Amino acid sequence: NAGVTQTPKFRILKIGQSMTLQCAQDMNHNYMYWYRQDPGMGLKLIYYSVGAGITDKGEVPNGYNVSRSTTEDFPLRLELAAPSQTSVYFCASSSPIGRAKNIQYFGAGTRLSVL
Amino acid sequence: AQKITQTQPGMFVQEKEAVTLDCTYDTSDQSYGLFWYKQPSSGEMIFLIYQGSYDEQNATEGRYSLNFQKARKSANLVISASQLGDSAMYFCALSAFSGGYNKLIFGAGTRLAVHP
Numbered sequence: 243n244a245g246v247t248q249t250p251k252f253r254i255l256k257i258g259q260s261m262t263l264q265c266a267q268d269m270n271h272n273y274m275y276w277y278r279q280d281p282g283m284g285l286k287l288i289y290y291s292v293g294a295g296i297t298d299k300g301e302v303p304n305g306y307n308v309s310r311s312t313t314e315d316f317p318l319r320l321e322l323a324a325p326s327q328t329s330v331y332f333c334a335s336s337s338p339i340g341r342a343k344n345i346q347y348f349g350a351g352t353r354l355s356v357l
Numbered sequence: 358a359q360k361i362t363q364t365q366p367g368m369f370v371q372e373k374e375a376v377t378l379d380c381t382y383d384t385s386d387q388s389y390g391l392f393w394y395k396q397p398s399s400g401e402m403i404f405l406i407y408q409g410s411y412d413e414q415n416a417t418e419g420r421y422s423l424n425f426q427k428a429r430k431s432a433n434l435v436i437s438a439s440q441l442g443d444s445a446m447y448f449c450a451l452s453a454f455s456g457g458y459n460k461l462i463f464g465a466g467t468r469l470a471v472h473p
Contacts, residue, residue: 342390
């Protein structure tokens with residue numbers, strides 16, 4: 243049971259570099275999410291998608307871009323990496339039931355350092 | 358606006374004892390959900406338990422139970438018979454339905470240490 247798969251697990255970037263964090267899910271969930279978790283903090287929503295071709299900004303979208311061309315994949319693009327983007331990035335997916343039951347399943351995370 | 362508050366940055370408990378992790382919330386939605394996740398030192402986020410606002414009984418999942426007090430807007434997690442493997446960060450989350458889409462809002466977390 244793969245669930246939500248994130249790659250890479252770790253990455254070090256230099257300031258100004260770009261990279262794409264990959265996320266794939268095999269549960270046929272319509273919703274997918276990207277969060278960041280700074281040290282000792284909770285999760286902040288970066289972007290989310292409610293289906294292929296539909297994405298929207300979360301709480302902290304600046305410096306990131308997403309696309310969703312398939313149900314399974316939801317890559318997160320970092321352009322011109324900055325030290326403030328040093329964080330752990332989590333991808334999650336869900337198929338909400340009604341307005342309340344939105345159980346999200348998470349990938350293992352990507353630990354990113356920008357130096 | 359929706360908000361989740363976890364006021365205990367850290368808690369400790371003796372092995373085999375029960376422990377309660379606090380969570381309060383604020384929402385204007387009539388239908389909402391409350392969730393608890395566990396994050397061990399390995400880093401992954403593990404879903405533990407869910408409570409719907411209209412559920413009449415408190416949710417239970419094995420050693421985990423959610424003490425839901427709607428009037429007080431609290432959704433505390435109770436772990437019975439603590440084990441060393443319960444040492445982790447625990448996050449409370451609230452469903453948020455805005456712009457026609459479902460999201461979760463997470464609290465800052467509580468770090469639980471289980472002592473032998």
